[in-house]
Amino acid sequence: MAPTPYPGVAAARPNRMDALAVFLIGFAVFTMSMHVLRPGPVNVTVSDAAIGGCMIALMLRHRINATPFARSTFFWCFGLTLMLGGLLVSSIANGDPLRWIIIAGQYAFAWLLLPMVFFSLSSGQMRRCMLWFVYGVAASQAFALAISAFLPVSTLKSLFGPGFLAGNGRLGALTGESNWNGAVIAFALPMLISCLHYKLIGRISAAICTVFLGWGLIACASFTGFGAALLAVMITLGLSNPRRLFKIGLPLAGLVIGYLVSGLPLPAIFQQRVAGALTSGDLSSAGTFEGRAMLIAEAWKLSEQTIFLGFGADRYREVSEFGAPVHQFLLLILTEGGAVALAGLLVMLSILWVIALKSLKIDRQGGATAVAVLTVFCIFTTAVPHMYTRLWIGPVLMALAAVGRVQQRWAVAERPRNPGGENWL
Incomplete structure (x- = not known):
């Protein structure tokens, strides 16, 4: 029998309620970025419902962590x-x-x-939750980019709300708002690097996710999201292993900046809201x-x-x-x-x-x-x-x-x- 990662868990063997809690939290983090998946204007999403179900399952098993931040909880x-x-x-x-x-x-x-x-789940389970969050954000971009190529904006607005694809072409995807979409992509990118480090995802799958995340980041044309994403990647690489920052991070940043200033093709809305402000240094033109x-x-x-x-x-x-x-x-x-x-x-x-x-x-x-x-x-x-x-x-x-x-x-x-x-x- 494989040893458990935490001493206090040894006596608590997994049962169906534990499995239900783990399934629900996985579904919750996969759909966490999909804010349009909610009944009407009420700010309760399918992700929230899954989190509530997970909490009930944990409470029934007496495994809810009432002090998630230990001594800092007070x-x-x-x-x-x-x-x-x-x-x-x-x-x-x-x-x-x-x-x-x-x-x-x-x-x-x-x-x-x-x-x-x-904090009622193990760190290993939460790492895999990060992976499912990345998958959810990438799936949101892939779905939005694909369906927007076939359906008119009016139909998309009636199905998913006005923020799914704005009239000026900015992509909100299933997040429902373009700046929010830039934020969840910025959250997902350092998580993807971490999942790759822990070998929770293969390089090919990681590359596919990166393509959709990067494409979505450009399509949402969020200056704040773009800057936050670039900084988050640099921080992740620099703090985890400074050598990776010099080998991967800085060349990547140089490649991105070089492309922006080269005049090569970019979506018009990204050029207008993000690239222009970056190349000119005039923040007043940033969205x-x-x-x-x-x-x-x-x-x-x-x-x-x-x-x-x-x-x-x-x-x-x-x-x-x-x-x-x-x-x-x-x-x-x-x-x-x-x-x-x-x-x-x-x-x-x-x-x-x-x-x-x-x-x-x-x-x-x-x-x-x-x-x-x-x-x-x-x-x-x-x-x-x-x-x-x-x-x-x-x-x-x-x-x-x-x-x-x-x-x-x-x-x-x-x-x-x-x-x-x-x-x-």
Whole structure:
């Protein structure tokens, strides 16, 4: 009998409920980036439903990890309480408490229950979850690129929503929004490098995934996504093995930049929104940078009024002269929940960084992936409003749990591998 990877798991032999939990989490991470797969406008996706089912299965087996961040769990919960508490008080004073209930439920699921689920599985299982996340993102690009070649934009919008393929040609794929699509691709690329390192995927399969991820990254024409993806790959290669950075990373970056400045063919929308800004150095031509900068400047000015009490959950758009939420996560929390809510968010972000940097000592490759994925997350805090949708925090938690020592005594036992092949998860 093969030894189990964690001492505390030896007595817990896998059963059907364990197998169900593992299957559900695999399906959940495969579809995590596919935000259009939800019933109507409700922000509950098929991935969320699978995560909920996995949680129930783990609870029935008494294997749910209630302390996913070990001793830091108390501070994590304290930070989440501060953030949601600040939003609650501000909503009662200035906003709509009913709207707070919806937003608080979304954050509680994403930032509290999701880590409990991920850290209830072994690090080996979470590495394979990263692989299935990569497969899901690549499949989303492949499907979108293929179907958009045959169906008109009007039909695609009626089937998958307006963000699947924008009128200007930007690809949102099954993520449903082009910038979000750039984000999940940026998350997937360092994960793909990690899976290749752990030999969870063959070189041919990795090359096919890279083609679709790269094609999708160009087609979504997200300046933030492109920059985050390039930086994430450099971080993964540099922190895991500096020699790979010089042998692979820098030549690859040079090849990409050389192609951009050479004037060779590129999709018009990518040339307009990304390549032009990179080659000229003029960020004002990078997509909607100018509009976002105006919103950020407005939010910074309004934050003088929201130190003690914010405008309330989801109310920034009502007080803004532009009628839209500021696309800067930290400023949005400050203006809607006050300084207390912002302090809570900063506590949680600090915990994520401490765990990611410490993970470099446990597993160099896994730690490098965690740092790269967290870097992408932090980059996008400057480009999006509320971040309770699971495709944001989910990849970060996945990468951290793939390194983890925290879940040792909780992890669901892994099934022995079949002599003729490897189990899917």
